[in-house]
Amino acid sequence: MTRGEIVAKVNALMHEGFEIPMEKLKPEATLFDELKLDSLDAVDMLVHLEEKLQIKVDAERLQAVRTMEDVYTLVADLAG
Amino acid sequence: MKVHITGMGAMSSLGLGVGEFFEGLKAGRTGITARPEWKQYVGLHSHLGASVPAYDITQIPRSARRTMSRMSELAVVATLEAVRGADLLPGHGIGGGKSTPRIAICLGSTSGSPDTLETYFRKLIERGGPEGQMGTTFFKVMNHSVAANVAAALGFVGPVIAPSSACSTSAQAIIHGWELLQTGLYDIVIAGGADELHYTSAAVFDVVLAASRGFNDRPDEASRPFDSRRDGLVVSEGAGVVVLETEASARARGVRSHAELAGGAVICDANHMSQPNGEAMDTVMRLSLERARLQAEDIGYFNAHATATVQGDREEAQAVRRIFGDRVPVSSLKGHLGHSLAACGALEAIACVKMLEESVLIPTRNLQEIDPECAGIQHLQALEKRSFRHAISTNFAFGGMNTSLVVSGIN
Secondary structure, three states, X not given: OOHHHXXXXXXXXXXXXXXXXXXXXXXXXXXXXXXXXXXXXXXXXXXXXXXXXXXXXOHHHHOOOOEHHHHHHHHHHHHO | OOEEEEEEEEEEOOEEHHHHHHHHHHHOOOOEEEOHHHHHOOOOOOXXXXXXXOOOOOOOOHHHHOOOOHHHHHHHHHHHHHHHHOOOOOOOOOOOOOOOOOEEEEEEOOOOOHHHHHHHHHHHHHHOXXXXXXOOOHHHHOOOHHHHHHHHHHXXXXXXXXXXXXXXXXXXXXXXXXXXXXXXXXXXXXXXXXXXXXXXXXXXXXXXXXXXXXXXXXXXXXXXXXXXXXXXXXXXXXXEEEEEEXXXXXXHHOOOOOEXXXXXXXXXXXXXXXXXXXXXXXXXXXXXXXXXXXXXXXXXEEEEOOOOOHHHHHHHHHHHHHHHOOOOEEEXXXXXXXXXXXXXXXXXXXXXXXXHHHOEEOOOOOOOOEOHHHOOOEEOOOOEEOOOOEEXXXXXXXXXXXXXXXXXXXX
């Protein structure tokens, strides 16, 4: 996947799964403070990422994710 | 201590809210429709059900909705209607106001969400373990899911109690709410129950030959309490919630009472898991009258549990005859609503209040030819305009559960 494809897919997933307006899904947006997600959402985000992007995410690595850019980078690494 | 019903909320197969619910009852409508998609389930013979029409849940923030199954959503919407009607929103501890531990929640369901349970276990078995399970799933299937989700969504900080006794759940919740208020420890109890339609609910009754099988092509005629041609119940879904409040609290807040919850009783026959027990029915009816400080002669309407099973309707009709003779008009609302399981007791209590308020008696739908074994009581077969003062409502459930409550009109 190109970075553009990853950004589009992750943003669509975040919009559909967590009802976050598309305009708020910017690389610098922080998941917990700005996008109002919490630890319960993070677990569900992991499941969405794995199922919709066909990747396997290490839960410990997910804990280090802070921003949308971190999510894009994580997916890019795992998707190869 | 006098207990008043100061708010009511209903989500039923007849519509959204108490207004649509009662208009549907008066119009003699039913929410039961054919479920041809259930034919795929091997061994299931009842292909009928009644579901709540489409509703809007977006008024609840996503952070609260994410842990709700359909039954919790129904309960939240019904509770919102009930608390708004009781003038509890905003500023009295709900919806952003400052809450108080003197308001208790007592809401139950038959089980956690069957739809979510199916999804959870299907995935668990397919994957051989918990891989891929959502973090929010458990909160939809835990036994107190309905009560906990209502509390979280609406901001209650008092006790959250989640009774569960299948088909008598919400009646039990209301009666225990009445008992809680008798202690003087609480001002208000928000009580009721909810369940969601799922084929496994039909299967539970189908397996023990208690679900309707012979009317799959005629859903309108399927649920027929006390009728000679009845062949079992039809499952449905919904939520019924009432705001129970002490007279002192209602007066202090200046809120209108719809009716008095005069008393109620819950007993177990401790005899059989599925068979109805006439002796226990007699006992619970008498006990509820005693707690309401009324005699059988005072009752002007009897709302029967009667789900259209062969045995249950017969036992209940005979119990009514033993206690009330043929003097009291009797009807069941299962012909309209189907059997909404954990919601039915509260929905039927709300219907009793509306009948008291509007001086009207709702007949048993589809009761065309009274089964001789259900005879000897005053069956309502047509809508009647009639003023009355006290109504009694019974509910029974697997596990030997027997409940009876009495509501009284104001003035």
